[in-house]
Amino acid sequence: MLQKLRVHIVPVGYEADRIIEPIIKNKADKVYFVTHTKGQDEAEENVENALKEVKKQGISDVKVIHCNISDVYDILRNINRVLDQEKGNLIYINLSTGNKRATIAGMMSAMMSKEDVTPYYAETEQYGQSSKSPKVLSQGVKGIQEIPTFKILLPEPELIEALKFIAEKERRKRDIVRYAQENLLEPEELCTKNINVKVNRRIIDKLEYDWKLIKVEGNRKAATVSINENGRMMLKVFE
DSSP states (O other): OOOOOEEEEEEOOSOHHHHHHHHHHTTOSEEEEEEOOTTOHHHHHHHHHHHHHHHHTTOOOEEEEEOOTTOHHHHHHHHHHHHHHTTTSEEEEESSSSOHHHHHHHHHHHHHOSSOEEEEEEEEEEESOOSSOTTOOEEEEEEEEEOOOOOOOOOOHHHHHHHHHHHHSOEEHHHHHHHHHHHTSOGGGGGOTTHHHHHIIIIIHIIIIISOOEEEESSGGGOEEEEOHHHHHHHHHHO
């Protein structure tokens, strides 16, 4: 049986101690640094310093993820990709180093994931401006606190696929029934007499009433179905 790796996902901010010390104390085997898109010199300098520090500790498996850290959904998508890649390992997400959006995205990822994910907060030892940089407002790490999570339920994969289809343009109910027949239903299900009723209950009604991700107007098979703002936000998570 393969040993599980200790994998840390760390948004890179200005407070080096809070970035590095949890990685060392937890004896990380692998590290993902999350930072700005390329080309922002100050951000790249922070990442370079973090890379040097972890490599001094003998951690060679280090990757840098570039994303728009002003966009919660972009951070969330990138963290979720790491969680998919690291299935089966012990994953830790640092909530104390990046900006507020990175903290929100990290917590959401932990709550959405089916994997063994532990978000944590590195409590600073001393507050006060550093002589090295006016943007560094704390030094040292007094303790590392694991944050409890509560799982977030997400729509089933077939509902997400149907939602993507609806998002392309406004649909008729009969279009969704045809799409489900061609893409979502098993061959044995196609023999069902009341296929329209089945698709309505299993897909359209769930998207409309259970998840409130679509808007349905009109009656019967000719009713129009369109994605709403909640639906668009949901799809951002799955892009």
